Amino acid sequence: MKSFYITTAIDYVNGSPHLGHAYEKVLTDVIARFRRQMGDKVHFLTGTDEHGQKVQASARKQGVAPQEFVDKTSGEFRALYDRLEVSYDDFIRTTEPRHQQVVRALLQQLFEKGEIYRAEYRGFYSTRQEQFLQEKDRNPDGSWPEIFGEVTEIVEPNYFFKLQKYQAWLVDFLTQNEDWIFPKFRQKQVLEFLKEPLNDLCISRPKERLEWGIPLPFDENYVTYVWFDALVNYYSAVVDKGLWPADYDLIGKDILVPPHAVYWPIMLHACGLPPPKHLLVHGWWLQSGAKMSKSTGQAVNPLELVDQFGVDAFRYFLIREMNVGQDSEFTIEQFMVRYNSELANNLGNLVNRTLNMTTRFAGGAVPAAEANDAPEKDLRDLWIATRDEFVPLCERFQFHTGLERAMAFITATNAYIEKRAPWKLGKSAEPADRALLQTALATMAEALRLAAALIRHVTPATTEKINAALGHPPGPDWRAELEWGAKLAGAKVAPALVLFPRPAESRGQKPEVGGQKSGGGGRS
RNA sequence: GCCAGGGUAGCUCAGUGGUAGAGCAGAGGACUCAUAAGCCUUUGGUCGCCGGUUCAAUCCCGGCCCCUGGCACCA
Secondary structure (H helix, E strand, O other): OOOEEEEOOEEOOOOOOOOOHHHHHHHHHHHHHHHHHHOOHHHHHEEEEEEOOHHHHHHHOOOOOEEEEEEEEEHHHHHHHHOOOOOOOOEOOOOOOOHHHHHHHHHHHHHOOOOEEEEEEEEEEEEEOOEOHHHHOOOOOOOOOOHHHHHHHEEEEEEEOOOHHHHHHHHHHHHOOOOOEEEHHHHHHHHOOOOOOOOOOEEEOOOOOOOOEEEEOEEEEEEEOOHOOOOOOEEEEEEEOOOOOOOEEEHHHHHHHHHHHHHHHHHHHHHOOOOOEEEEEEEEEEOOHHHHHHHHHOOOOOOOOHHHOHHHHHHHHHHHHOOOOOOOOOOHHHHHHHHHHHHHHHHHHHHHHHHHHHHHHHOEEEOOOOOOOOHHHHHHHHHHHHHHHHHHHHHOOOOOHHHHHHHHHHHHHHHHHHOOOOHHHHHOOOOHHHHHHHHHHHHHHHHHHHHHOOOOOOOHHHHHHHHHOOOOOOOOHHHHHOOOOOOOOOEEOOOOOOOOOOHHHHHOOOOOOOOOOOOOOOOO
C-alpha cells in the first residue's frame, strides 16, 4: 500500500477562521479522501501556528494568558474543520511539546554545524505596535504611518541562519525538479525571486520583547522567531512515523515565496533532510460581493452557508467553482445557482424521483434489468467514459472539471428517465412494457448509485445518504463501486428523500444569511 | 517599474492552426414519476486592441491597453 502524506498550512490563531482557511482544508480533504479511495495509506496533517508577537499582544489585550488564548482560538479552527468533515489524521499545535522538542533539536544541530551565527540585527521598530517595520510600511513620502506611533531604528544582537549559502543549491534543485510546484507557473515565480541574492534569515527575538515562543536551545535569552517554529510542524508531526518527506504541502499563493519555496527547502537541506515532494499552491476566494452586501446592509459570511445549506453543499461549491491554483469570485448568487440547479434540481430531484418511482411502480424494491436497448447502452457508455475520465482529472487536481462531468452524467440519467417514461410503462399490463419498466427502474437506480459513488470524496455525507436510501451498503473497494452492475437488484429503497431542499430564495426571496462581516481575500 | 495570472455569448468559465463551446440566465414546446423539479428545441459572441507569420489565427510571433496578485525576513 502506497503511503501518501499530505499537509495543509497551519493557521495562525490570531484571528478567527474564514473562507480561505475553510477552502484550503476542504481541498486538502478532497485530495486525501480521493487518495484513500484509490488505495493509498494517507496521513493527513493540519494544525495551528500559535506563537509570536501578535498572539502575545492579543492575549494581553484580553487579559488572559497566551496559552489560554491559543487554546481557545485553536479550538475554533479545529471545530470548523470538524464541522466541514475534514478527515485529518493529526492536528498539530506549535505549542505542543512534541513540536517544540523537534524545533529545538534541529536548531541545536544547525548551531553546532555552524549554520547559525550571532550578529547585529538592524531595523525600524514601532514601540506602539511592538514590531519591526518594513520598507513597504512607509508612506510614499518616506514617513511612517500614524498608527505605528514613534518609530526608532534599533540595533540588537540576534541569531541568523545561513540562507544565502544555499541559494545556488535551491536554484539547482528547482531547475532539476520542474514539477515540484503545482501549478507549474508558480515555480517560475520562485526562480524569478531567486535571481536576487538572498539575505541570511534572522531567526530569533530577545525574550524581553517576545517571550511567547520556543526558547533557542543554545541561548535561553532568545526565542525562535517565526520560520523554524512554524514551518517545522510538517516534519515534527511525523518525525517518529517515518513519513517524511511529505507528498504534498498545500499552501496559499501568499505563503509560497519566500517561506515555503525558499526558506523551508533550504532549512531542510541544511538539516540533511529532503524537501517535500511537491507543493500545491491554491488561489484565493475574492469577495467583492462582501462590499455589495454592505450596501444593502446585509453582510454575508460564507461560512454561515454551512449551517443553512449543509456541509456537502458548501464543499461542493468550493470544489466545483474553483479551478485549483487560480482565484475565484465568491458570491452568494453563484452559490445559489450551483445549489439550486446542480444539487437540488439535477441530483437531488433525481434521487427523489428514483425512490418515488421505485416505490410506486415496483413496491419499493429495485428490480433486475431485463433489457439492454439503445437508451440503456448509451447511458452505460457515457458512464464508462465519465468514470474513465474522472479519475485522471482528480489525479491532476482538476476536481472542478470532474464534478462537471459527473453532473453531465446525472443530467443524462434524467434524460434517460424521460426517454423511458416509467410512469407510462407503469400503466401498461403488456409483458414487454413490464420488462421495460423494470429495466428503466433498475437502470436509473444503478446510474444514481454510480454518480453518488463518483463524487464521494467531495460530498461524503450525501453519498452515504443516497446509498442508504437505495438500500446499498457500499463495499470497501471504491474502484469496484464504480463498476456498472446489478448490485441493487432486490434492494429495498426508502420511499422518498429530499437531500437539498430548495430555499425561500428560489421563490423570490433572499435567503437569510446576515451576520458579521467576513474577512478579506482568504489568507492561510 | 519588474514578474506572473487573466481579458471568449447577459453571467461564470472551457477550448482548438482550418466554418466558435458548456452551464446558468432568456425564448418556445411536449410531458407529469419528482424538490413548480426534469426533458426537447432555441436566441445570443468582429474570442481586449493593432500589426506580423500562414493558403488559413481566437489559438503562433511582436507591440499596446485593462483587471488581479507578488516584489522577502509579515504569516
